[in-house]
Amino acid sequence: MELSHITFGYPGRMLLRDFSLSLPPGETIAVIGPSGCGKTTLLRLMAGLEMPLSGSLTGIPPEGVSMVFQENRLVPSLTVLENLALVSPRSSRKALLALLAPLGLAEEGDCYPAALSGGMARRVAIARAAALGSSLLLLDEPFTGLDPENRERAAAFLRERFAGAAVAAVLHHREETELLGARSITIPPL
Amino acid sequence: MDTLPILRRAWIPGLWLLLWQGAALLVGEELLLPAPLPVLGRMAALLGEGRFWLACGHSLGRILLGFLLGVALGCLLAVLSACFPPAGAFLAPAMAAVKATPVASFVILALVWLRGENLSIFISFLMVLPLVWQNTSQGIAGADRQLLEMARVYRLSPQAVLRAVYLPAALPHLLSALRVGLGFAWKAGIAGEVLAIAPSSIGRQLHDAKTSLEMVDLFAWTGFIILLSVALERGMVALLARIFPGKEGS
Numbered sequence: 001m002e003l004s005h006i007t008f009g010y011p012g013r014m015l016l017r018d019f020s021l022s023l024p025p026g027e028t029i030a031v032i033g034p035s036g037c038g039k040t041t042l043l044r045l046m047a048g049l050e051m052p053l054s055g056s057l058t059g060i061p062p063e064g065v066s067m068v069f070q071e072n073r074l075v076p077s078l079t080v081l082e083n084l085a086l087v088s089p090r091s092s093r094k095a096l097l098a099l100l101a102p103l104g105l106a107e108e109g110d111c112y113p114a115a116l117s118g119g120m121a122r123r124v125a126i127a128r129a130a131a132l133g134s135s136l137l138l139l140d141e142p143f144t145g146l147d148p149e150n151r152e153r154a155a156a157f158l159r160e161r162f163a164g165a166a167v168a169a170v171l172h173h174r175e176e177t178e179l180l181g182a183r184s185i186t187i188p189p190l
Numbered sequence: 191m192d193t194l195p196i197l198r199r200a201w202i203p204g205l206w207l208l209l210w211q212g213a214a215l216l217v218g219e220e221l222l223l224p225a226p227l228p229v230l231g232r233m234a235a236l237l238g239e240g241r242f243w244l245a246c247g248h249s250l251g252r253i254l255l256g257f258l259l260g261v262a263l264g265c266l267l268a269v270l271s272a273c274f275p276p277a278g279a280f281l282a283p284a285m286a287a288v289k290a291t292p293v294a295s296f297v298i299l300a301l302v303w304l305r306g307e308n309l310s311i312f313i314s315f316l317m318v319l320p321l322v323w324q325n326t327s328q329g330i331a332g333a334d335r336q337l338l339e340m341a342r343v344y345r346l347s348p349q350a351v352l353r354a355v356y357l358p359a360a361l362p363h364l365l366s367a368l369r370v371g372l373g374f375a376w377k378a379g380i381a382g383e384v385l386a387i388a389p390s391s392i393g394r395q396l397h398d399a400k401t402s403l404e405m406v407d408l409f410a411w412t413g414f415i416i417l418l419s420v421a422l423e424r425g426m427v428a429l430l431a432r433i434f435p436g437k438e439g440s
Binding site: 047048049062063064065066067069071073075076077078086087089128132 | 336337339340342343344345346347350354355358
């Protein structure tokens, strides 16, 4: 993915000015910076949810983007497995269960999101990103609500599943950056 | 076991029947207010008459047909309005006008265009159409924006978005419209039949009872209209609960 001389902001509030970034396949970057500096906005631009005011952005995969949003955004009327099947309709039940097991969710396939704890729902959102298996993975605070054990488990899962993908993550803690083996970048202040 | 609901169920209608009996005695004129016993007797007698079943069958069939047509078109137009907002803006005043217009105005207008027996189909259709359109449109408009963004990022197919995002958002609103709409359609449809003197219908029987001043008949037919209305509503609630468990609408 290539972001070239991107300028973006909302009326009365500029967030990015002449921002460039190259994210080749197999590389993981961690976007760090103070709250409100535009980290989530950068991910939204990379996901195609926002259009830059100027500059160019290339490399959004045609199959879609594996994204873990700040909120879990699971479909409440569908079970965990159905949520995964939604983004990967051709995958078998067995293949989808194989995504849940390494995250400690082997028994939760037929549960509805409302029946899950916050940490479980977060891991389902991570499993859904893996179910699509895009060549671009965007993670917005992916480890929120996870205890240290599950944080390590989720990071190992993501590293393995997205080994050859371009990965951009908004992370809060330095240890999370290390868990993902990411290179840190900052959004320059305006 | 809680006996109060059972007692209530048994005694409250009994108390109302007693009040009705008292009022009838007080009025003392069957032409103005018949007593409950002759009315109940007439209702029992009607059950044995072929014309009763024919009238009920025809009225139910036509009104339900109009109801189903209204539901189908209302849903279609709501989807069209969601996909193409100018269509929604175009339809809004027409739907508001249909909702605000008295049934009698439609009946009189429709009598010029339609035969009496088809009128109740048209009237019940008109009662349901704006209700289903408005409720379903509201449901679609209230679809979760965050889920829609997720669907965009993951490139979900339009069918998947419909199933996962729009349908769950619209369903409670639609089900609520179905419950309320069936009662509207039934009452307005019967009113249409009375005004149109639709052959072989409950409305026609009401009309004939009124013109011949057969008050016992008038009350008996009205009793059946109420019973059928309750049966339709309960049937609809049971059907929706079976098809969409936990989402029957409020």
